[in-house]
Each structure stands twice: as C-alpha cells, then as structure tokens.
Amino acid sequence: MPIKSGAVLILSCVLLAACASPQEIATKKAAAEQVAQAEREKRCASFGYQRGTPHYSKCLENMYVQDQQRAASEAANEAARREAAAGALQAAGTSLSAIGKSSDPPPQPMFRPPIRCNTFGTTTTCQ
Secondary structure, eight states: OOHHHHHHHHHHHHHHHTTOOHHHHHHHHHHHHHHHHHHHHHHHHHTTOOTTSHHHHHHHHHHHHHHHHHHHHHHHHHHHHHHHHHHHHHHHHHHHHHTTOOSSOOOOOSSOOOOOEEEETTEEEEO
C-alpha cells in the first residue's frame, strides 16, 4: 500500500469515528483492515511470492508491521502538530491579553504634597 493510501485509510477512519456509534466504528475499522490486507496481499504477489508459501506469509507479516509502524508514526506526527498549534494559540492568547496592560507601575510623585489640617471646634481633619 503506498504511503498516501495508508494516510487516506487512517484519516478516513478518524473522520468516520467522529460521528459514528461504536458498532459503526468497529464495522468501518474492520472494512478498512480488509482493504489494507487486500493491498498487502497484492504487494506481496507483485514481489513474486506465491500465496500459501512461507515466504508469502512472511511478506504479509512484514507489510502488516510496516503499516502499523507507519500509522503509529503518522499518529505521533499529528499529535506533535496539534501540540505545536496549541502552544502557538496559547502564546497568541497571552500576547493578546497583554495588550493594553502596562508592565510599568504608575508613576509616583517625586514629593509629597503638604498636609493641611483644619480645626473646627474640637474636630480636626487633615488632608
């Protein structure tokens, strides 16, 4: 199976899983695996291996392992892309939240204004 076919197969399964019941997901996953197995069989036959021979079986096993490794690698790459996008969004949010906020404290007066007190009767108030 070419790399693009594997990626399309995985992407199809992911997209179908987004809005399907567990039974539908299992059915579609089984169908996708049948298609993948048919592709592996076709590849091994194209290499000249005869169906039913130990070499043919070994070829199928190797192709299956390669497909699983490719799928794991693609899943890891997708997770890394999502993590990078999440980090970029978080950084953008932090930058946006900082807009309009001054990092410097407000200026303080260099001197204190004089205190003025007024006495009215027995009460004194100062400002």
